Amino acid sequence: MCAAKVETRESLFVSGHRACHGCGLALAVRHILEATGPNVIVVSPTGCLETFTSPYGYSPWRVPWIHHVFENAPAVASGVVAALKAQGRPVTRVVAIGGDGATFDIGFGALSGMLERGDDVLYICTDNGAYMNTGGQRSGATPSWASTTTHPAGKQSVGKTERKKDLPEIVAAHGIPYVATASVAYLRDLKKKVKKAMTFHGPRYIQIDTPCPSGWNFPSHLTLEVGRQAVKCGLVPLFEMENGKIIGVRKLKKKLPVTEYLQGQKRYRHLFESDGGQSELQKLQAEADKNIEKYGLMESG
Amino acid sequence: MNEVKVVEGSEAVALAVKACRPHVISAYPISPQTHIVESLARMVADGELDAQYVRVESEFSAASVLAGASAAGSRSYTASSSQGLLLMTEVLYASAGMRLPFVMTGVNRSISAPINIQVDHQDTMSLRDAGLIQFYVESSQEAYDVHLAAFKIAEDPQIMLPVMVCMDGWVLTHSYERVAFADQKAVDEFLPPFRPENYLDPAHPKSWGSYAEADVLMEFKYAIHRAMSLGKARIKEILAEVAAFTGRDHGGLIEAYRTADADVVLVAMGSMVGTIKDAVDELRQGGKKVGLVKIRCYRPFPYEEIEEAIRGAKVVGVMDANFSMGSEGAVGLDLKAKLCGRPEAPLIIDYIAGLGGREINAQTIRKLVARTEDVYRSRLILPESEWVDLNPAILS
Amino acid sequence: MKITPGAVVKGGTSLHYKTGDWRDQRPVIDQEACQKCGICRDVCPDDSIKVKDEQYEIDTDFCKGCGICAHECPAQAIKMVPEEK
Incomplete structure (x- = not known):
């Protein structure tokens, strides 16, 4: 036998899906399902994930999966939970996986309703910060100063002027047992959080940063690299909350300047092209610094 | 029991x-x-x-x-x-x-x-x-x-x-x-x-x-x-x-009420049907050959059953408690579309009635039947659905 | 093939849809240099790195050539080479 250990395993999210080259979201989903195991029913709203996994006749899902419409995944999930309860199928759990448009914007009311009802659903938001399925339009999850197709940078525009909605905090305010942020760049951490979430009952929420080579416009081999930079600069803090309290954060050894993260992405290019972007870059650095302070991200601090 | x-x-x-x-x-x-x-x-x-x-x-x-x-x-x-x-x-x-x-x-x-x-x-x-x-x-x-x-x-x-x-x-x-x-x-x-x-x-x-x-x-x-x-x-x-x-039979997809020999057939759905049945009975007592088709199942549309029930009628008055803005009432449109081009198809008049709870009573039905007979006799081509009891005086 | 009621489909059927022809570059694993850590497989968005004879191999039926595996390989044992059309 070969000295090196080579592990084989069956994927619950198989090849042949039609995600773009280097899709962070597709990668995240495979690992989510590795963490949940096969005894789950997955609900997805309309969006990238739905589009690249649903062409009729070709499903990569090896767990039961349902997509209904755009804004109702949390309610569909509640319906599945209710049916499982009524049928006495307590072992099967329900996981919803939806993008930021569905979660932050159009399905927000349904999400809040599901959280408030206390339904046993793990809701995972795969966040790529815009409506990538329809060409990269602005969402409530788009970070400040990013250029999107509906809020583009231009002669009189520096991109999105509003803040990214702080959804983990809003979700946590519903008093649910588990909230976490994760990144597809840290797969072991991501899986650990999904596994942990599955130990709780009631509504749980994980928001995963899933860099998008097509939408953010960086080379497809850099998906994880960009994801790591986002975490290391403090713009994407990774934390876990149990019952409303932060119980852990991913510490940073060294703070990466936000410009290192931003400069490789076309959605921020306008900030580097003229002096005009300086103040926005400073604001983004200030935002990262605020996160670092708020969540105590520095290892030394 | x-x-x-x-x-x-x-x-x-x-x-x-x-x-x-x-x-x-x-x-x-x-x-x-x-x-x-x-x-x-x-x-x-x-x-x-x-x-x-x-x-x-x-x-x-x-x-x-x-x-x-x-x-x-x-x-x-x-x-x-x-x-x-x-x-x-x-x-x-x-x-x-x-x-x-x-x-x-x-x-x-x-x-x-x-x-x-x-x-x-x-x-x-x-x-x-x-x-x-x-x-x-x-x-x-x-x-x-x-x-x-x-x-x-x-x-x-x-x-x-x-x-x-x-x-x-x-x-x-x-x-x-x-x-x-x-x-x-x-x-x-x-x-x-x-x-x-x-x-x-x-x-x-x-x-x-x-x-x-x-x-x-x-x-x-x-x-x-x-x-x-x-x-x-x-x-x-x-x-x-x-x-x-x-032990209760309300009919199939439709209920045909006194349609067998009717010259005038009304078509309706919902609770107004009870009022219409009473009015039909009363009109029948007065010698008018009036009948009613009550649609029970609207989708799928029971065209064959309605067609059979109105066969022999001269004119059909459809009572739509709905309206497709810029067009006509939905049931009237369904029926006209299905009967169009049929030999000996009766004339179909679409009435819009009862919107927003506007009362439909026996008098409404008598008036409507009279109007239906008038339109049939005078061969009037109606430009649009007839809005029952509409008060043109208050239209600005 | 008859359509299914409500367009319900069997799971796992995307394996019949080969995405290998999306590729314009292909990863080549230097098996000598490979440390068998499995990171390449973990980071593949298309689940197209498989284990065969105790080695990691690229499943060219599905690999889209994104290059993540080559970039993330700690031993730099994967090179991206232009796909011959």
């Missing part, structure tokens, strides 16, 4: 739903649907009904909960009205397309604006194209009986579509009537547990909600239409089964 009680129409519906043993009920309140879902909530709270009751934050979510529950293999139910039904629209189209068979009561109420909470059929008519099977009922008794049939129709393997039972708000939901109830044992024998071929099950992972390209999309749409049109025979059978074990 059939127990008879005087109950509110809403209570009758709730009791029918309870007898059908739903697993999941989800609802959001809107007048005049509230008494139905409150009754069901009380039954669950008192342990009389073993169902999961999901209290949602919108009608959109109520319908979505049903979609999820139905896909997971559970019998499920909701009720709504007016704006609530419109909010559900997207979910209902998708559910029909995914062949998720749940049952809902469409408690008829006018649509904003102006806001109005009285009865007309504009709300449920706006959903006629969604792929739902739609019934309209005349009385609380009929509401009770049709709800018993509804689950079996929805869940029939050849049909597998949501069923909406439409009943007039207030007039039926909030009035007390004598209603005879079915034995639970008889209902259980009639309606087996819901066991769909496909349901969300980790042992047999399947995917719902595909993206269909142009090469198959039309076939999927046609399949829904075919499930409805071929389903007519099955619907009639199931209605007959209910008639057999309850």
Whole structure:
């Protein structure tokens, strides 16, 4: 036998899906399902994930999966939970996986309703910060100063002027047992959080940063690299909350300047092209610094 | 033995739903649907009904909960009205397309604006194209009986579509009537547990909600239409089964009332039918050959049955409690489209009546019949639907 | 093939849809240099790195050529080479 250990395993999210080259979201989903195991029913709203996994006749899902419409995944999930309860199928759990448009914007009311009802659903938001399925339009999850197709940078525009909605905090305010942020760049951490979430009952929420080579416009081999930079600069803090309290954060050894993260992405290019972007870059650095302070991200601090 | 009680129409519906043993009920309140879902909530709270009751934050979510529950293999139910039904629209189209068979009561109420909470059929008519099977009922008794049939129709393997039972708000939901109830044992024998071929099950992972390209999309749409049109025979059978074990026969897809030798036939749906039947009797006593077609099942549209019932009539007056803005009433349009080009087809006049709770009484019907005869005799070509009792004096 | 009611499909059927022809570059694993850590497989968005004879191998039926595996390989044992059309 070969000295090196080579592990084989069956994927619950198989090849042949039609995600773009280097899709962070597709990668995240495979690992989510590795963490949940096969005894789950997955609900997805309309969006990238739905589009690249649903062409009729070709499903990569090896767990039961349902997509209904755009804004109702949390309610569909509640319906599945209710049916499982009524049928006495307590072992099967329900996981919803939806993008930021569905979660932050159009399905927000349904999400809040599901959280408030206390339904046993793990809701995972795969966040790529815009409506990538329809060409990269602005969402409530788009970070400040990013250029999107509906809020583009231009002669009189520096991109999105509003803040990214702080959804983990809003979700946590519903008093649910588990909230976490994760990144597809840290797969072991991501899986650990999904596994942990599955130990709780009631509504749980994980928001995963899933860099998008097509939408953010960086080379497809850099998906994880960009994801790591986002975490290391403090713009994407990774934390876990149990019952409303932060119980852990991913510490940073060294703070990466936000410009290192931003400069490789076309959605921020306008900030580097003229002096005009300086103040926005400073604001983004200030935002990262605020996160670092708020969540105590520095290892030394 | 059939127990008879005087109950509110809403209570009758709730009791029918309870007898059908739903697993999941989800609802959001809107007048005049509230008494139905409150009754069901009380039954669950008192342990009389073993169902999961999901209290949602919108009608959109109520319908979505049903979609999820139905896909997971559970019998499920909701009720709504007016704006609530419109909010559900997207979910209902998708559910029909995914062949998720749940049952809902469409408690008829006018649509904003102006806001109005009285009865007309504009709300449920706006959903006629969604792929739902739609019934309209005349009385609380009929509401009770049709709800018993509804689950079996929805869940029939050849049909597998949501069923909406439409009943007039207030007039039926909030009035007390004598209603005879079915034995639970008889209902259980009639309606087996819901066991769909496909349901969300980790042992047999399947995917719902595909993206269909142009090469198959039309076939999927046609399949829904075919499930409805071929389903007519099955619907009639199931209605007959209910008639057999309850001992009450309200008719099949339609009820033809004194149409056999009628020169003038009215076509109507919902609670106005009772008023029209009385008026028809009265007109008959006065020597007028008037009849009525009551449409019970509106989708699939019972064209063959109506055609047979109006064969021999000179003129047909359709009473639409709805209107397609810029065109005509929905039932009138359906009928005209189907009869157009038929030799010896009767003249069809479309009346818009009863919007927003505008009263329809015996005098309304007498006037309408007289007008119908006039139009027929004078060979008048009407430029548009006739709006019954419209007051042109206040139009600015 | 007959359409299925409600367009419900069997899970795992995307394996019949090969995405390998999306590729304009292909990863080549230097098996000598490979430390068998499995990171390449973990980071593949298309689940197209498989284990065969105790080695990691690219499943060219599905690999889209994104290059993540090559970039993330700690041993730099994967090179991206232009695909011959």
